Amino acid sequence: MPLPPSFAASPPPITAIVETYGLRWTNNNLALIAICFLIILYLILLNFFKSELESGSEPAGALPVVREPEIVRIEASVFSYKEADGGHDDECAICLDEFEDAQKCRKMNNCGHIFHHRCIDRWLKVDRRCPLCRSCVCVVVHP
Incomplete structure (x- = not known):
């Protein structure tokens, strides 16, 4: 079929x-x-x-650029903290510890903020501005 x-x-x-x-x-x-x-x-x-x-990224084998060391002058006075002076901040804005009598502190000349001597010195190695108001507190001195 x-x-x-x-x-x-x-x-x-x-x-x-x-x-x-x-x-x-x-x-x-x-x-x-x-x-x-x-x-x-x-x-x-x-x-x-x-x-x-x-983009400016360095190749893996590139040598780092060597810069001349800068001399930086911190525009802040060092003093021993006294609670009786009044008008000061109660604590360091960097470490958040309270100031105690006879502690070495720094008062920024430009803005008047106060910090522990060690705290602000460490801070200023990284950033040259006040941690609270961001005003410049260091001056580069060329040799």
């Missing part, structure tokens, strides 16, 4: 599309796609490394 005409063997749909539009994957097509991929990858990496060099 022969099959009805609707069930006759016809090519699979994908094969029909390939034959209709000529989409055949040949070695030339694959090579062209691989070359395009490599060119795009090269451009991306080139852009990445170019931006890294322009």
